[in-house]
Amino acid sequence: MDKLECIVKAMDDKMATNIVAIDMMNASPLFDTFVLCTASNKRLMGAIKDSVVDALAENGYDIRAVEGLRDSKWILIDCGDIICHIFDGEERNAYNLEKLWGDMPRIDISGYMAK
Numbered sequence: 001m002d003k004l005e006c007i008v009k010a011m012d013d014k015m016a017t018n019i020v021a022i023d024m025m026n027a028s029p030l031f032d033t034f035v036l037c038t039a040s041n042k043r044l045m046g047a048i049k050d051s052v053v054d055a056l057a058e059n060g061y062d063i064r065a066v067e068g069l070r071d072s073k074w075i076l077i078d079c080g081d082i083i084c085h086i087f088d089g090e091e092r093n094a095y096n097l098e099k100l101w102g103d104m105p106r107i108d109i110s111g112y113m114a115k
Helices: 002-012 044-057 091-093
Strands: 017-023 032-039 066-067 074-080 080-088
Touching: 002 017, 002 032, 002 044, 002 080, 032 044, 032 091, 044 074, 044 080, 074 091, 080 091
Parallel strands: 032 080
Antiparallel strands: 017 032, 066 074, 074 080
16 A cells, blocks of 8 residues: 555544645655645544554554644644644644645545545
């Protein structure tokens, strides 16, 4: 399973909502993809983070860093070429990364999620 599929499935398995993947290859020399999702509460944010970290480890992928663990409304997981953003709903609306990077193409991840 490729890294993006692993991340999206791990998020979807823990009931993350509004999962979006943005192709950042032409915008950043440091990473290729942003994956964003929303969690309905802090406990779910932690469960989604754990699910992503565990799924990546099980599939042999490294994680460089995890930021925003304590009482945060935004958790970032640096997976090297993919950066995962797990947001509280209000925080996601406040930062609005989809609008900020609105000119970047979206990646179709619908095949990775449960129907």
